[in-house]
Amino acid sequence: MIAEERMARIVSMVDDKGVVTVPEIMATLNASESTVRRDLAKLDAQGLLNKVHGGATRVQEKFITSDQSFAGRHALNMREKKVIAAYAAQLIQPDDFVFIDGGTTTECLVDAITERHATYLTNSLPHAQRLLAKGCRTLLPGGEVKPVTEVLVGAETVNAIRRYHFTVGFWGTNGAGLETGFTTPEFSEAAVKQISLEHTVRPYILADSSKFSKISLITFADFNDATVITDRLPAGEGAYRSAGNVVEVEEQ
Numbered sequence: 001m002i003a004e005e006r007m008a009r010i011v012s013m014v015d016d017k018g019v020v021t022v023p024e025i026m027a028t029l030n031a032s033e034s035t036v037r038r039d040l041a042k043l044d045a046q047g048l049l050n051k052v053h054g055g056a057t058r059v060q061e062k063f064i065t066s067d068q069s070f071a072g073r074h075a076l077n078m079r080e081k082k083v084i085a086a087y088a089a090q091l092i093q094p095d096d097f098v099f100i101d102g103g104t105t106t107e108c109l110v111d112a113i114t115e116r117h118a119t120y121l122t123n124s125l126p127h128a129q130r131l132l133a134k135g136c137r138t139l140l141p142g143g144e145v146k147p148v149t150e151v152l153v154g155a156e157t158v159n160a161i162r163r164y165h166f167t168v169g170f171w172g173t174n175g176a177g178l179e180t181g182f183t184t185p186e187f188s189e190a191a192v193k194q195i196s197l198e199h200t201v202r203p204y205i206l207a208d209s210s211k212f213s214k215i216s217l218i219t220f221a222d223f224n225d226a227t228v229i230t231d232r233l234p235a236g237e238g239a240y241r242s243a244g245n246v247v248e249v250e251e252q
Helices: 003-017 022-029 033-045 070-074 078-089 104-112 125-133 155-162 187-198 238-242
Strands: 019-021 050-052 055-057 097-100 119-122 137-139 144-146 151-153 166-171 175-177 181-184 200-206 218-221 227-230 246-248
Touching (some): 003 019, 003 022, 003 033, 019 022, 022 033, 022 055, 078 104, 078 200, 097 104, 119 125, 166 187, 181 187, 187 200, 187 218, 238 246
Parallel strands (some): 097 119, 119 137
Antiparallel strands (some): 050 055, 144 151, 175 181, 181 218
16 A cells, blocks of 8 residues: 555544544554554644544544543553653542542543552442452442443432542543633533532542643533643643643653
8 A cells, every 4th residue: 555545544534533543543554553653743744633642633623522432532642641640649648538530541540549548439430440450449329321431420420429528539621721611522421520529629630731722512610620730731821830720740
């Protein structure tokens, strides 16, 4: 397959799926990892897709109107997510009552947790399994399982969480903006995020640099309602640093 045809097919894959990983492209096009990564770099430079760690995404627009699948997001920006997660895990103290939201960055947090004397509540089925495997005391609310993100949502979930008061909590977000706050594309998931954050003494949003100045459909918290832990702020986004509630955990 000539390079032009291969790159055209990569762009088509990204346009169709929104997000693809390097292994997916390698398998589909029978191409080596070095070839795929070289093609992604060229296509990114041409503005035809966004090259991220582990794969590529459709050229990002300001508005995010739907969730990507958990599996589809898993390999993207993984280095940044692990840096954020390692810092966040150190914030958990013995005897804390911890809320952990669903998502791929919070999954990295679960993997980084070493504190086994805290109690954890999560609405994510994968996170609960990982916490149990670590020997952590783990609680799940009731509710309906949302297939795309594998989290529990709905009135039963909200009512269950309403009864609790967490000492510390961690959330993912699809978008983060000074004016729009923290946003997500789905109503039932937004309701769970909102009630759990409101019931937490020390709330943290875990957001890699790609989430800033993006907007999704529903605001679940104002920007100043939580401390934001990120790998770095994007160039030209100094206003976020001035907000006083953003922690950058990777050197510029």
